[in-house]
Amino acid sequence: MLTIGELSRRTGVKIPTIRWYEQAGLIDEPGRTAGNQRRYDDADLERLAFIRHARDLGLGIEAIRELIDLGQHPDKPCADADRIAATHLAGIRARIARLKRLEKELARIAGCRGDTIGECHVLAALSDHKQCAAEH
Amino acid sequence: MLTIGELSRRTGVKIPTIRWYEQAGLIDEPGRTAGNQRRYDDADLERLAFIRHARDLGLGIEAIRELIDLGQHPDKPCADADRIAATHLAGIRARIARLKRLEKELARIAGCRGDTIGECHVLAALSDHKQCAAEH
DNA sequence: CGTAGTTGCTCTAGCGACTAGAGCTTCAAG
DNA sequence: CTTGAAGCTCTAGTCGCTAGAGCAACTACG
Missing domain, CATH: 1.20.5 (Single alpha-helices involved in coiled-coils or other helix-helix interfaces)
Structure with missing residues (x-):
């Protein structure tokens, strides 16, 4: 279980940007602690690394959203x-x-x-x- | 005396963008008719063409502002x-x-x-x- | 168990450089 | 004098974040 800070450190994506991606629907809403703090797992880490890499390559948010959707359907x-x-x-x-x-x-x-x-x-x-x- | 529409047509800069440049201080506030409409002269046309060209070349607004300021002081x-x-x-x-x-x-x-x-x-x-x- | 310090939360606003729209007024031609 | 185009102001939206205010929660130490 990762805090948002750890996730940020491991991916190089800033904390507000992670929250923004969540808001934009690029990453799923993570689970929360009893005290309402986000906790992430390795799947979230991979997803965020994917987004980061695609952004580094200059892809737009909309294109990334499409790619993520595709990734959910391996038969397409x-x-x-x-x-x-x-x-x-x-x-x-x-x-x-x-x-x-x-x-x-x-x-x-x-x-x-x-x-x-x-x-x-x-x-x-x-x-x-x-x-x-x-x-x- | 040019209306904003004519100025737009001659420079290829859209009307709201011209008003935005005025607001941003890149072009002087022009004179107005009795009915509050903007009227431009050839100096405004030149200024706007300058801005347009610099923008086409990718210069930022701040750089253009500096260049305009420089243009006002031929001795610099x-x-x-x-x-x-x-x-x-x-x-x-x-x-x-x-x-x-x-x-x-x-x-x-x-x-x-x-x-x-x-x-x-x-x-x-x-x-x-x-x-x-x-x-x- | 208490406290201090770090980290987290939400919400709002701002960046650059426009662009679009609502709702109104003025101009020019016939 | 009427009509339709063109003008006006003001507000909000675009993209992809980023920064800050003001508060809550977690963690380590004594």
């Missing part, structure tokens, strides 16, 4: 879980592509050789989208 | 504006690096060859961080 097709991961992967790739465009543009903008704001081309470039090499 | 050193852009660029590069690590890990995880959830390695990999090739 694996393709469902795969689709969630693949969708998320595509999202990440899109974000990388966009950030790379921004990086290019900003790298071009930064590094002003003027002295004062009046002749600063950082501000000029930000004022005028037409100075950009590409869309972003 | 250009290095200040440059520092903001460079800081932001570094942030973007860090985000790209992190997303690339996630991409690698997810690409490895996705593409399950099992049939049912019970034998799905997507869920297994998410449950167990030790299966990951690297930290993320």
Whole structure:
């Protein structure tokens, strides 16, 4: 039996966040002591580690909820879980592509050789989208 | 003299967002008609285009506020504006690096060859961080 | 058994950067 | 003068937590 503090220490998830996950329905409501304190078991620990890992990989709460639901039904097709991961992967790739465009543009903008704001081309470039090499 | 709707159309910034920028102090409170409606001029248009462009490049509101302040003082050193852009660029590069690590890990995880959830390695990999090739 | 100190509880509010809606007023065209 | 579009303010909601107030319970020591 783990207190919420121990669970937090073992998973690296902060205490208020654990309670928030409970509230959001990602983890089951745990048992309570006579004095109303939460007590967790190893299943809760695993569940929370799963959530933590998925969050670290950037999955959203809704996607995690779906994955947990799937995990409850071992007979459902694996393709469902795969689709969630693949969708998320595509999202990440899109974000990388966009950030790379921004990086290019900003790298071009930064590094002003003027002295004062009046002749600063950082501000000029930000004022005028037409100075950009590409869309972003 | 532009209405808020025209300003919105010309800059691509939605009407509530323009009002929000005003509230946030990024644009000056414009003049009003006798009937209390906002009327903008070309300076407001430029300011908003600047904000829009900086936002598109991913700068935060606080950074934009600083840049606007700098723009009001043409005698200040250009290095200040440059520092903001460079800081932001570094942030973007860090985000790209992190997303690339996630991409690698997810690409490895996705593409399950099992049939049912019970034998799905997507869920297994998410449950167990030790299966990951690297930290993320 | 008493007490002190740590940990837990609930509830509320705040973050960034908007977005959406209700319910009302004003403007511009015919 | 009427109609319909566009404007106004104010409030609340988004996502994924995080922080704080004010209290209750658990644990270790004497």
